[in-house]
Amino acid sequence: MGMPAAAQNIISLFGLFQTSNYRRRQRNQFLPQIKEKVSSSNVSEQQQPGNIITNQKLKSNEHHQAVELDQEPELKELNCCLEKLATIFPDVRIEVFREMILACDEESRLAVVTEALLKHKTKWVKGRYKSANKDSRLCMQDEKSFTCDFGQVPVQEKFRSSSYKKSVKEITYQEFRGLSRSTINGILNDYNFSYIHARPTLLALSSKTWRFSLSALFKRRKSLYSSDLAHHPLVIWQPAGQEFLVPSLKSSGCQELDQELFESLLNPLKKQAIAEQEEKDYKIALDISITEAGQNESLHDCECCFTSSSFEGLTACEGGHFICFRCIKNSLQEAIYSNGWQMLINLERGSLRCVAAISHECSKTIPIYLVYRALEKEKTGKSLLRRLDERLAEENMLRSNLPLIRCPFCNYAEVDELYVPESKKSYRLKCTRPFSFHTVLIFLLGVCMIPCLFLLLLSCSMFSLNKNLYKNVVDQFNSSTNRIRRKHIGLKFQCKNKYCGRATCRHCLKEWIDIHICHESSLQDLRTFVELAMSDAIKRTCPRCNTSFIKTSGCNKLTCVCGYQMCYICRKDIGNGEGYLHFCEHFRPSGGKSCSECMKCDLYRCEEDEAVARKAKREAEIKWMKKEERLLNCDDKFRKVLEQNWKQVGDISLPERKRWRLPNKEYILDMMVESLIFVK
Incomplete structure (x- = not known):
């Protein structure tokens, strides 16, 4: 019988296994002693604070962590x-x-x-x-x-072991000597002795001490209290050749802490070094390719900027026009962050149009995989391509004309869950038993309606004359079912963008915090309602991309980033060749007055935003008081606060108190529909 493979690997790793026939015959006798020597050598040599550890040592000591857990x-x-x-x-x-x-x-x-x-x-x-x-x-x-x-x-x-806590205390005491031990212990307790998460707070506190100020004033060198991983006190740079330095880690005395420090400190440094080296290698290879292509007279000219480049630095449209990588990047930046979206992007193909200068009539596009190839080595290439995908997805959703719900913190949008196609809508009565309350109610209503058959026939004749009656009834029913569905779905909206991932409220558009209360109070609701009304009165919204903006200066001809042109005064679309012809062109001897010869909009003069905002504020306050009339009639404290706040303004007065108020028609309709019909 041979020795188990795991024990053989462990023993051979530390030089304690000798392949002799006598040792093999006596393996059962000496194996416990050998394991004890291995574990003691691990603790004595590699777990002592200050020793340099590497990734191989961490992998070879993975079994030691399981031993520590068994001990506690x-x-x-x-x-x-x-x-x-x-x-x-x-x-x-x-x-x-x-x-x-x-x-x-x-x-x-x-x-x-x-x-x-x-x-x-x-x-x-x-x-x-x-x-x-x-x-x-x-x-x-x-x-x-x-x-x-x-x-x-x-x-x-999770709960930490005593050895882990001891090692964390030792390295923090040595690193932050300007802080008292009681302060360090308090911060470590707040973060459950997690060194990685407690260190930023300790750095912020240590930078405010007098020792840090004196050290920065007299020594004039980079402080040891730095958040840069390359200057971490536990990171040691060792030579690995004539021109290279390799980062290593000082042992803290605890295997679990060493593993966390290795993943948090050394792995990011190694990934950064690999990325920088790959970038340098790519630039060197590109320069060599251009040099060799120049020597062999095989350079190609970009048909957009007319600069010479090697074949590896060029891409081509479907019409055969060569374009360099730099022009691809500049064109995408112009399309995404400027006004060139409609001109440079083909929405049908979802890619970049041909930008060759020598062929203006080329209607071909550059394949999207070639666009990705041109930007994959750029520093800002990933973010540019991600923004392109988001913009294309947004344009496609807008063209679908479906109701959308947007995340207020990013560009993520999805189809509203309330939207149900007409072909999939289904309703059925809540009649689970043959003699339920609803069945009896419907039967009684049917019997009572028999004497009124003549009136029903008469109403049907009037119904045929009034075409809008059926539409109004259907609209009210659909609105009621939508309100019921919204109540069942809830107000929480989860953004599925991996770069955002926030949860917000569908009603108040604030960040969702359990337990969430919309607007937190009626005063906050009033302030939000008034501010929203004032901003809606002075802002303009592009009907194509739903981007909101406010004009601070310039003329009244506005061009959105999506290419949509509109008048700032009347909000009319003036992009179909109308342009400046939409505005008045008559001469006026004195400026600031309306034209007496035509009714066109002025190119520069517009209504005052302050007056419009004040008017919208007053209308919003009156509208809010009508909506919250029940609260104003019931809560005396809230009414007094509003009276004190509005008494200073003097232009708004609260309505008279009412003792009772009947429920509105929406509430009654929702109650009837929800009690009689299953809404899916």
């Missing part, structure tokens, strides 16, 4: 309780569970904490609920150490 079974039990509590209460922060678990005895701690949270959740949580938006953004920043799934505990939120 209580830590494993605590983390198991933490995961179960996170599954039961997914909306509560992990720090609440840690505090409650440590405050309980070992016996039945999970049951005690669960019962306490079920009975007195508000008392123990104290507002410390999870923010889904913050967790999602952290997930995108660090996918290894964070997780967005409910019921899973991130690594930095």
Whole structure:
């Protein structure tokens, strides 16, 4: 029988295995002693603070971390309780569970904490609920150490071993000597002894101390308190040849901490070095290619900028015109960030039009894969291509004429869930039993309607004369079903853009925070309502791309980034060859007055924005008071606050108090439809 492969690899790695027949015969006798020597050598040599560790050493010591976990079974039990509590209460922060678990005895701690949270959740949580938006953004920043799934505990939120805490304290004490140990311990406790996440706060505090100021004043050199990974005190640059330096890491004395530091400090540096080296190699290869092409007289001219380039630096349209990579990049920037979208982008093909200067009549496009090839080596190429994809998707959605819901923090949009095609709409009565309340109600209504048959026939004849009656009834019914669907769907909107990922409210467009209350108060609702009305009164919105803007100077002929032209005064489309002909061209001896010969808009003069905003403010306040009439009649404190605020202005007065008010027709219609019909 041979030795197990895992034990053989471990022993041969440290030079403790000798391939002799005697050792093989005695493997069962000496194997425990050899394993003990291996584990002791790991702790004595590679786990001592200050030693230099590499990636090979970290991989060879992966088994040592499992040994440490076996030595602390209580830590494993605590983390198991933490995961179960996170599954039961997914909306509560992990720090609440840690505090409650440590405050309980070992016996039945999970049951005690669960019962306490079920009975007195508000008392123990104290507002410390999870923010889904913050967790999602952290997930995108660090996918290894964070997780967005409910019921899973991130690594930095779990209970730490005593050796991990000791090592974190030692390296922070040595790095931040200008801070007191009590300050460092307090910050480490706040971050659950996570060195990576506590270090930015410690850096900010250390930069405000007098020692840091004196060091920066007299030494005049780069401070050790730097957030740059290359100047981290645990990172050592060792020579790996005549011109290269390779980063290495000082051992902290804890295998778990060393692994985290290696992934957080050395891996980004290595990726950055590899990216920089690839960029240098690409430039060198491109220069060599251009030089060799010039020597062999095989250079080609770009048909847009007429500069010579090698064949590897050119692309071509479907008509055979050669265009260099630089012109491709400049054309895309002009199309996306300027006014060249309609001229340079073919929406049918979703790619760039031919920009060759010698062929203005070329209607071909550059294949999209060649556009990607031209920009894949550029620094801003990825962001430019991502912006191109977003703009194309937005244009296609606008052309579909479907109702859209947009994220207020980015350009993400999706079709509204309320939209249901006419072919898929279905309604059925809520009659689950043969003699239910609804069945009896419908039967009684039918019997009562028999004597009124003549009136129904008469109304049908009038109905045929009034064509708008049927349309109004259908519109009211559709509006009611949409309100019911919206209530079932909810107000939370989750952005699926991986660069944003925020959750917002569909009603108030604010960031969603559990438990969410729209506008938080009626005063905030009033202020938001008035500000929105004032901004809508003075801003202009492009009907093609829904971009809002305000004119600060210049003439009244406005051109949107999408190419749409409109008049700032009357908001008319003047892009179909009308242009400046839309405005008055008559001479006036004195400026600032309207033309007496025509009714066209003025090219420069427009209405005052301040007067328009004041008028919109007054109308919005009156409209809001009518909407919140019930609140004004019931809440005396809120009414007094509004009276004090508006008494200073003097142009608005609250309506008289009413003792009661009947429900509106929308409320009654929604109640009837929801009680009688299943709305899908």
